Amino acid sequence: MSHGVLDDIEKCMESGWSDGLPVIPPYGSLVDPMLEALGWHASDVVGQIPDQSIKVRAEQVAATAVMAGCRCEYAPVLRALALAILDPRFNVSGVEVTTGGASVLVIVSGPVVAALGFEHEANALGANSRINATVGRFAQMLRLFCGKGGGVLQSHGTVGHPGRLSFCIAEHPETAWGPYHTQFGLPAEASAVSIMSSEGPNSCNNHYARTGAAILDTIGDCMMHFGQTAWYYRSSGFVVVIPPDHMALVKPDFTREQARQYIHTNARRQTDDLVNVGRIAIPPLAYAEVELGAMRTPLKTPDQLTFIECGAAGGRFSAVIPRWAGSQSVVCRQIEGI
Amino acid sequence: MSNPKTDKVPAQQLMSCGEVACEVLVNPIPRPELDPIRITLKPKVPRVTFLDHKKPNSLAILQFAQQILRQRGIEVREEILQKDDASIPMPAALLASLSQEPGLVLCGISD
Numbered sequence: 001m002s003h004g005v006l007d008d009i010e011k012c013m014e015s016g017w018s019d020g021l022p023v024i025p026p027y028g029s030l031v032d033p034m035l036e037a038l039g040w041h042a043s044d045v046v047g048q049i050p051d052q053s054i055k056v057r058a059e060q061v062a063a064t065a066v067m068a069g070c071r072c073e074y075a076p077v078l079r080a081l082a083l084a085i086l087d088p089r090f091n092v093s094g095v096e097v098t099t100g101g102a103s104v105l106v107i108v109s110g111p112v113v114a115a116l117g118f119e120h121e122a123n124a125l126g127a128n129s130r131i132n133a134t135v136g137r138f139a140q141m142l143r144l145f146c147g148k149g150g151g152v153l154q155s156h157g158t159v160g161h162p163g164r165l166s167f168c169i170a171e172h173p174e175t176a177w178g179p180y181h182t183q184f185g186l187p188a189e190a191s192a193v194s195i196m197s198s199e200g201p202n203s204c205n206n207h208y209a210r211t212g213a214a215i216l217d218t219i220g221d222c223m224m225h226f227g228q229t230a231w232y233y234r235s236s237g238f239v240v241v242i243p244p245d246h247m248a249l250v251k252p253d254f255t256r257e258q259a260r261q262y263i264h265t266n267a268r269r270q271t272d273d274l275v276n277v278g279r280i281a282i283p284p285l286a287y288a289e290v291e292l293g294a295m296r297t298p299l300k301t302p303d304q305l306t307f308i309e310c311g312a313a314g315g316r317f318s319a320v321i322p323r324w325a326g327s328q329s330v331v332c333r334q335i336e337g338i
Numbered sequence: 339m340s341n342p343k344t345d346k347v348p349a350q351q352l353m354s355c356g357e358v359a360c361e362v363l364v365n366p367i368p369r370p371e372l373d374p375i376r377i378t379l380k381p382k383v384p385r386v387t388f389l390d391h392k393k394p395n396s397l398a399i400l401q402f403a404q405q406i407l408r409q410r411g412i413e414v415r416e417e418i419l420q421k422d423d424a425s426i427p428m429p430a431a432l433l434a435s436l437s438q439e440p441g442l443v444l445c446g447i448s449d
Binding site for chain 1: 346347348349352354355356361362363364365366367368369370371372392394395398424426427428
């Protein structure tokens with residue numbers, strides 16, 4: 001590598017064209033093939049953020065992909081991902097600027113996982129694999145570059161989490177309960193990318209349980225600590241990550257729908273305790289549906305709970321990923337061309 | 339508190355210069371194509387209008403602020419306007435209506 005390239009990397013980092021890590025400088029000779037792979041022309045409008053008077057053009061998306069270190073062969077995933085992030089339901093500016101410090105959680109599922117070589121086993125939530133790391137980074141960079149309104153808005157995340165640099169999870173190609181995207185109506189044989197805004201993952205350790213119910217109780221308890229954002233608004237929900245060892249106990253006793261219902265019914269704590277510790281506004285707003293004296297679930301409805309099957313065998317861990325309250329939709333898009 | 343390292347507006351253009359020629363790097367950052375929000379910095383009439391965005395305690399804080407402002411002799415519009423959901427942008431019709439408000443508009447706060 002010439003010193004000129006190193007100088008350009010420094011220039012990008014000093015000039016606000018970076019997520020804090022070194023980037024591949026977006027030379028035209030690299031951006032053009034990425035554009036071609038994405039199937040767009042440079043000036044095509046990929047999405048808009050009307051409240052910021054911003055149109056996001058394909059050239060900017062392609063430059064971001066190059067800077068994140070993505071290869072052109074990832075383009076079918078990147079195309080679906082960019083369209084999802086710029087979908088108004090995702091509220092990208094809200095995700096970027098919130099005090100909640102949310103990230104874009106990217107879930108990849110279906111045949112694309114094996115076709116492109118996503119890591120879905122060891123350290124599935126933080127895989128040291130180029131495609132996981134750079135696709136996840138691309139999503140966060142697009143959030144950063146677009147969500148700040150070209151530098152007009154500021155991020156106000158109080159603590160944030162490491163997923164704001166990269167947060168991409170790939171599901172096992174073979175699943176016990178069906179691919180992740182079937183929870184959003186896509187056919188099982190499809191490849192898909194699903195995004196949502198999220199907080200960081202919480203690990204759930206249970207090595208000595210003998211039943212699926214005990215595993216689900218452990219997962220449910222992880223969703224119920226006082227500090228969960230979900231308690232008041234209950235507007236978004238959780239993603240539950242189940243690796244093979246926990247699934248081996250849960251699957252014989254529960255379908256996915258039954259597991260969802262079980263956690264919704266059993267993972268509850270006393271509303272008055274939440275009031276006493278300050279987790280319920282006084283007076284509560286009507287839509288928070290606070291019932292004093294009753295047991296309260298952090299899920300408004302069971303379908304706010306979704307399950308992804310990934311992670312390595314050999315350890316009895318699961319994980320719970322709380323979603324951010326201010327961006328309520330999961331945007332799930334089919335990946336074309338895989 | 340703002341951080342000058344991360345909060346500065348990103349560069350509009352970067353050049354890569356070799357010994358013979360320079361190349362413009364492709365700018366990854368979309369910019370507003372119009373002013374993002376047009377505001378009048380100086381109200382035309384000395385009156386305050388409040389907008390509640392339905393976050394916890396927002397309405398209580400705004401009502402308290404109404405009371406304090408009135409005690410200080412400032413005209414405050416009686417009706418507190420409502421935005422039904424803090425997590426979504428202001429509806430265009432409400433934004434258009436507020437843009438015609440000649441006084442000062444204060445939006446909801448919470449917690």
